[in-house]
Amino acid sequence: MQSFDLSRRLTAEALGTGFLVAAVVGSGIMAEKLSGGNDAIALLCNTIPTGAVLFVIITVFISVSGAHFNPAVSFVMMLRGELTLAVMAGYIAAQIVGGCLGTLAAHLMFDLPTIQISLHARNGPPQWFAEFVATFGLLMTILGCVRFNKIDAIAPAVGLYITSAYWFTASTSFANPAVTIARSLSDTFSGIAPGDVPAFVAAQLLGAAAAAYLLAWLLRGRDASAQEPAGNP
Amino acid sequence: MQSFDLSRRLTAEALGTGFLVAAVVGSGIMAEKLSGGNDAIALLCNTIPTGAVLFVIITVFISVSGAHFNPAVSFVMMLRGELTLAVMAGYIAAQIVGGCLGTLAAHLMFDLPTIQISLHARNGPPQWFAEFVATFGLLMTILGCVRFNKIDAIAPAVGLYITSAYWFTASTSFANPAVTIARSLSDTFSGIAPGDVPAFVAAQLLGAAAAAYLLAWLLRGRDASAQEPAGNP
Amino acid sequence: MQSFDLSRRLTAEALGTGFLVAAVVGSGIMAEKLSGGNDAIALLCNTIPTGAVLFVIITVFISVSGAHFNPAVSFVMMLRGELTLAVMAGYIAAQIVGGCLGTLAAHLMFDLPTIQISLHARNGPPQWFAEFVATFGLLMTILGCVRFNKIDAIAPAVGLYITSAYWFTASTSFANPAVTIARSLSDTFSGIAPGDVPAFVAAQLLGAAAAAYLLAWLLRGRDASAQEPAGNP
Amino acid sequence: MQSFDLSRRLTAEALGTGFLVAAVVGSGIMAEKLSGGNDAIALLCNTIPTGAVLFVIITVFISVSGAHFNPAVSFVMMLRGELTLAVMAGYIAAQIVGGCLGTLAAHLMFDLPTIQISLHARNGPPQWFAEFVATFGLLMTILGCVRFNKIDAIAPAVGLYITSAYWFTASTSFANPAVTIARSLSDTFSGIAPGDVPAFVAAQLLGAAAAAYLLAWLLRGRDASAQEPAGNP
Numbered sequence: 001m002q003s004f005d006l007s008r009r010l011t012a013e014a015l016g017t018g019f020l021v022a023a024v025v026g027s028g029i030m031a032e033k034l035s036g037g038n039d040a041i042a043l044l045c046n047t048i049p050t051g052a053v054l055f056v057i058i059t060v061f062i063s064v065s066g067a068h069f070n071p072a073v074s075f076v077m078m079l080r081g082e083l084t085l086a087v088m089a090g091y092i093a094a095q096i097v098g099g100c101l102g103t104l105a106a107h108l109m110f111d112l113p114t115i116q117i118s119l120h121a122r123n124g125p126p127q128w129f130a131e132f133v134a135t136f137g138l139l140m141t142i143l144g145c146v147r148f149n150k151i152d153a154i155a156p157a158v159g160l161y162i163t164s165a166y167w168f169t170a171s172t173s174f175a176n177p178a179v180t181i182a183r184s185l186s187d188t189f190s191g192i193a194p195g196d197v198p199a200f201v202a203a204q205l206l207g208a209a210a211a212a213y214l215l216a217w218l219l220r221g222r223d224a225s226a227q228e229p230a231g232n233p
Numbered sequence: 234m235q236s237f238d239l240s241r242r243l244t245a246e247a248l249g250t251g252f253l254v255a256a257v258v259g260s261g262i263m264a265e266k267l268s269g270g271n272d273a274i275a276l277l278c279n280t281i282p283t284g285a286v287l288f289v290i291i292t293v294f295i296s297v298s299g300a301h302f303n304p305a306v307s308f309v310m311m312l313r314g315e316l317t318l319a320v321m322a323g324y325i326a327a328q329i330v331g332g333c334l335g336t337l338a339a340h341l342m343f344d345l346p347t348i349q350i351s352l353h354a355r356n357g358p359p360q361w362f363a364e365f366v367a368t369f370g371l372l373m374t375i376l377g378c379v380r381f382n383k384i385d386a387i388a389p390a391v392g393l394y395i396t397s398a399y400w401f402t403a404s405t406s407f408a409n410p411a412v413t414i415a416r417s418l419s420d421t422f423s424g425i426a427p428g429d430v431p432a433f434v435a436a437q438l439l440g441a442a443a444a445a446y447l448l449a450w451l452l453r454g455r456d457a458s459a460q461e462p463a464g465n466p
Numbered sequence: 467m468q469s470f471d472l473s474r475r476l477t478a479e480a481l482g483t484g485f486l487v488a489a490v491v492g493s494g495i496m497a498e499k500l501s502g503g504n505d506a507i508a509l510l511c512n513t514i515p516t517g518a519v520l521f522v523i524i525t526v527f528i529s530v531s532g533a534h535f536n537p538a539v540s541f542v543m544m545l546r547g548e549l550t551l552a553v554m555a556g557y558i559a560a561q562i563v564g565g566c567l568g569t570l571a572a573h574l575m576f577d578l579p580t581i582q583i584s585l586h587a588r589n590g591p592p593q594w595f596a597e598f599v600a601t602f603g604l605l606m607t608i609l610g611c612v613r614f615n616k617i618d619a620i621a622p623a624v625g626l627y628i629t630s631a632y633w634f635t636a637s638t639s640f641a642n643p644a645v646t647i648a649r650s651l652s653d654t655f656s657g658i659a660p661g662d663v664p665a666f667v668a669a670q671l672l673g674a675a676a677a678a679y680l681l682a683w684l685l686r687g688r689d690a691s692a693q694e695p696a697g698n699p
Numbered sequence: 700m701q702s703f704d705l706s707r708r709l710t711a712e713a714l715g716t717g718f719l720v721a722a723v724v725g726s727g728i729m730a731e732k733l734s735g736g737n738d739a740i741a742l743l744c745n746t747i748p749t750g751a752v753l754f755v756i757i758t759v760f761i762s763v764s765g766a767h768f769n770p771a772v773s774f775v776m777m778l779r780g781e782l783t784l785a786v787m788a789g790y791i792a793a794q795i796v797g798g799c800l801g802t803l804a805a806h807l808m809f810d811l812p813t814i815q816i817s818l819h820a821r822n823g824p825p826q827w828f829a830e831f832v833a834t835f836g837l838l839m840t841i842l843g844c845v846r847f848n849k850i851d852a853i854a855p856a857v858g859l860y861i862t863s864a865y866w867f868t869a870s871t872s873f874a875n876p877a878v879t880i881a882r883s884l885s886d887t888f889s890g891i892a893p894g895d896v897p898a899f900v901a902a903q904l905l906g907a908a909a910a911a912y913l914l915a916w917l918l919r920g921r922d923a924s925a926q927e928p929a930g931n932p
Contacts, residue, residue: 003454011451019370026401034273040500040507041273044514048277049400051518052284052393056370059390060377064452105366109403111359126577133571137485137522144526152386153618157525159393160518160625167515168492170575218477219530221469236920244917252836259867267739274739281743282866285750285859289836292856293843297918338832342869344825385852392859506734506744517751592810599804603718603755610759619851623758626751626858633748634725636808684710685763687702 006090009065013091014098016057017069021102021182022109023053028189029110042189043166051163058155067154070176071095072135072208073142079212092178099182107186118184118191122171128203130171135207137165138175140215147219177201239323242298246324247331249290250302254335254415255342256286261422262343275422276399284396291388300387303409304328305368305441306375312445325411332415340419351417351424355404361436363404368440370398371408373448380452410434472556475531479557480564482523483535487568487648488575489519494655495576508655509632517629524621533620536642537561538601538674539608545678558644565648573652584650584657588637594669596637601673603631604641606681613685643667705789708764712790713797715756716768720801720881721808722752727888728809741888742865750862757854766853769875770794771834771907772841778911791877798881806885817883817890826870827902833864833872834906839914846918876900 004012024046031045058067068074071092078088107114141161145154165173174180174192180201184194192200237245257279264278291300301307304325311321340347374394378387398406407413407425413434417427425433470478490512497511524533534540537558544554573580607627611620631639640646640658646667650660658666703711723745730744757766767773770791777787806813840860844853864872873879873891879900883893891899 005455008451008454015373015451019373022366023397023401026403027397030276030400030403031273034271034276036271036273038271038273038500038502038504038507040497040502040504040511041271041277043496043500044507044511045273045277045400047514048280049397052397053401056374056390056394056397059383059386060374063381064454106401109359109363109366109401111357111403124577126575130575133488133575140481140485141522141526148529150525153525153621155386156389156622157522161522164489164493164515164518164522167496167511168489168519168572168575170492170496170577218474218481221474221530222471238921241917241920248839248917252839255832256863256867259869260863263742263866263869264739267737267742269737269739271737271739274737274743278739278743278866281746282863285863286867289840289856289860289863292849292852293840296847297920339867342825342829342832342867344823344869388852389855504733504735504737504740506730506737506740509729509733510740510744510747513747590810592808596808599721599808606714606718607755607759614762616758619758619854622855623755627755630722630726630748630751630755633729633744634722634752634805634808636725636729636810684707684714687707687763688704 004064006087010090010094012061012065012067013069013094014101016061016065016067017095017098017178017182018102018105019053019057020050020069021099021179022106023049023102024179024190025103025183025186025188026106026109028186029106029112032189043172046190047163047166050166051159054162055155055159058158062151062154065091069095069178070138071178072139072176072204075205076139076143076208076212079209095178096181099178100185103182103185112188116185116187116191118187118193120187120191120193121196122192123196123199127171128199130169131174131200131203132207132210134165134169134171134173134175135204136211137161139208139211143211143215143219147215171200174200175204175207177204180204237297239320243323243327245294245298245300246302246327247334249294249298249300250328250331250411250415251335251338252286252290253283253302254332254412255339256282256335257412257423258336258416258419258421259339259342261419262339262345265422276405279423280396280399283399284392287395288388288392291391295384295387298324302328302411303371304411305372305409305437308438309372309376309441309445312442328411329414332411333418336415336418345421349418349420349424351420351426353420353424353426354429355425356429356432360404361432363402364407364433364436365440365443367398367402367404367406367408368437369444370394372441372444376444376448377452380448404433407433408437408440410437413437470530472553476556476560478527478531478533479535479560480567482527482531482533483561483564483644483648484568484571485519485523486516486535487565487645488572489515489568490645490656491569491649491652491654492572492575494652495572495578498655509638512656513629513632516632517625520628521621521625524624528617528620531557535561535644536604537644538642538670539605541671542605542609542674542678545675561644562647565644566651569648569651578654582651582653582657584653584659586653586657586659587662588658589662589665593637594665596635597640597666597669598673598676600631600635600637600639600641601670602677603627605674605677609677609681610685613681637666640666641670641673643670646670703763705786709789709793711760711764711766712768712793713800715760715764715766716794716797716877716881717801717804718752718756719749719768720798720878721805722748722801723878723889724802724882724885724887725805725808727885728805728811731888742871745889746862746865749865750858753861754854754858757857761850761853764790768794768877769837770877771838771875771903774904775838775842775907775911778908794877795880798877799884802881802884811887815884815886815890817886817892819886819890819892820895821870821891822895822898827898829868829870830873830899830902831906831909833868833870833874834903835910836860836864837874838907838910842910842914843918846914870899873899874903874906876903879903 027049
């Protein structure tokens with residue numbers, strides 16, 4: 001049963017994705033500017049704000065729209081029958097529009113040219129495999145929490161998953177088609193060249209679908225009650 | 234129904250804001266002193282203590298005074314009819330007094346001149362827009378948690394929001410008129426020149442009011458029950 | 467009462483351990499590559515992703531398999547009578563296989579030779595004592611949470627324990643035989659020479675057994691109810 | 700009503716304080732060794748493990764002994780009538796013994812001389828005022844959580860308070876007489892010269908007593924129910 005009408009749900013998706021992208025792009029700009037050329041420090045100062053804002057926007061909006069902020073998530077929810085195709089399309093449009101506005105807002109705040117095109121090449125099979133793994137893990141995280149009714153755990157789990165995946169996935173875990181598109185509009189630390197976007201998005205959707213498929217089998221227990229861990233009575 | 238009398242509520246606001254400002258200013262001093270000129274490290278070591286202390290003071294005082302520690306928050310609570318104008322004025326006075334004492338305490342602990350005037354220029358439309366965004370997001374965070382009765386989530390959400398906003402808002406997210414005033418009294422890492430305070434405060438109050446207005450529409454559901462995310466049954 | 471059949475439990479153990487090792491090895495590669503020779507920054511950027519992913523995989527899989535991801539934990543659960551010897555053997559095999567696949571996945575993502583043998587020497591009594599302490603503390607953490615039915619606290623407690631132990635145990639706290647074996651297959655930041663593995667594993671199992679023994683006595687109260695702290699009424 | 704007998708409670712206090720000090724001293728050694736002379740990085744890598752281990756040991760032992768691990772806390776609990784003088788003396792002895800063993804364990808793990816005397820001077824009124832503030836804030840944190848029955852919040856609140864106070868208190872927030880004594884036995888990053896210990900301990904006990912006194916007034920509401928924030932209905 002839906003509690004919020006579609007206009008509010010789409011606004012929540014746009015607003016949340018906007019803050020997510022503003023955090024990714026903005027903290028990337030700040031981090032690169034201040035880090036004196038040490039890229040580990042720059043990436044750490046890009047990671048922590050990203051993980052932190054995910055906790056916030058999921059906590060705030062999960063009861064409004066489900067807090068997807070990510071076409072790969074909306075796609076899986078459609079596969080699971082929880083969104084119609086039309087609502088999924090609306091969600092994805094709102095996410096992309098909100099994400100691009102987030103990039104613009106970051107540029108305005110940092111006094112940079114509003115519209116940019118990234119020249120940051122990110123491609124090749126290892127990067128694509130990394131995006132597959134990154135998005136697989138993200139959906140594994142979400143579906144695991146949903147399966148066991150750990151709704152309050154989604155915000156910290158997703159925030160911490162992305163915090164981790166920024167470092168272990170080689171591509172720094174975009175894991176989100178709307179964010180990928182929005183990041184192509186910023187020629188800064190977190191950008192991606194527009195020509196490299198389609199392969200990233202394809203890898204992300206494949207990873208999401210693979211997770212949906214595997215987890216549908218893995219998490220189908222016989223008589224599972226939510227909070228009792230097997231083997232830890 | 235209020236459980237604590239006004240003297241206790243004002244003391245809680247002053248004490249909490251004092252610890253908040255002491256953490257902001259004190260960790261800024263320590264971070265700058267130790268970071269060997271790498272400003273990303275300095276800002277990270279200013280960010281983490283600030284986010285952490287917000288969790289603490291909100292957890293401790295939310296049941297006493299609501300744990301505003303911020304005139305922009307008290308202003309919105311007055312707009313929502315939850316504080317009278319007179320109580321709001323008392324809250325704001327307590328926050329400013331407590332915040333300034335926090336600056337003095339930080340200077341005493343670090344053996345610096347007690348009273349200082351910051352020379353740190355922070356101005357221009359990008360900075361003001363950043364403060365608008367920062368405070369908009371802060372109120373979005375708080376109002377979202379309040380709307381869905383996630384009272385225990387306010388402390389981590391606000392702590393993590395500020396952790397993120399320090400990096401993505403260009404102005405390092407003051408987002409708080411009392412803290413802005415208190416920081417004008419410290420010519421250290423986190424200071425702001427007194428002449429730049431009014432525009433910051435104006436941008437903060439505009440951002441807070443905009444959030445109150447938009448969220449009042451966005452979070453008005455039809456029959457929302459707190460913890461059921463739409464689309465994640 | 468078990469809710470998931472053995473094939474799902476073993477898959478969960480393999481998948482979770484795979485993500486754990488991918489995070490350890492992958493973030494180690496990324497961190498070393500970007501940190502410009504500052505090993506504290508590299509280790510910090512190895513620590514945070516490891517702690518974060520532990521929160522995630524425990525949250526997701528604890529209700530499926532108990533979320534051991536660690537032969538030392540499965541060993542103690544067998545000692546406590548919660549796993550049969552045969553199931554323990556299955557768990558350990560799944561953890562080792564999953565862990566090694568995690569190493570391979572990290573190498574693939576970072577475009578490195580898939581199969582490697584670490585040359586990183588880690589040995590000597592101080593390192594072994596460190597592994598004893600590290601694993602003792604890990605089991606202390608888990609058994610304490612289990613004892614007081616703080617099931618939701620296991621994920622943050624284990625994540626934060628390892629975050630801490632990476633720094634205070636000299637060996638950077640492997641504390642996990644499956645992860646130790648998997649890390650011997652990577653000649654990168656987090657590797658360990660294969661010849662040094664057996665002594666590490668022995669120290670880990672001794673630490674785990676010592677914790678099981680001491681905690682069995684320490685946590686046996688007279689009439690303890692889970693959440694009432696003694697001395698803090 | 701106490702659930703655990705005194706021998707178990709004292710063991711829990713000694714074991715927990717031992718892990719706390721091992722984390723403080725051990726991570727200080729590791730951080731200094733790896734940080735290439737950047738003291739902000741060293742202190743950050745000392746801070747994070749300390750805050751993290753506090754979450755762990757409080758979560759594990761709060762139901763056994765109250766998880767004080769700190770004579771200043773036991774002193775205030777005695778003032779509040781929750782510990783007899785004799786039990787307080789036992790707690791403090793266990794904390795000091797456990798803390799000193801933690802220092803020894805750190806030295807053994809890092810292959811350093813087991814017994815050392817710190818030469819690190821830490822004194823003067825600003826440092827003493829910093830210890831007063833640090834311990835005041837620590838007790839404010841604990842008493843606030845206890846007052847509103849937020850027992851599960853004590854572990855994250857104390858961990859995050861110390862994370863913050865390491866940076867904003869100039870003395871790096873020892874805030875614990877047993878830890879102060881134990882740190883005098885290590886001539887490493889986190890040490891303190893034995894001659895500077897008494898003034899630190901005095902400042903800590905004064906800060907703790909001041910917090911107990913002020914909070915006893917501040918947190919005495921008329922008809923407070925734990926989770927309803929005033930002003931946020």
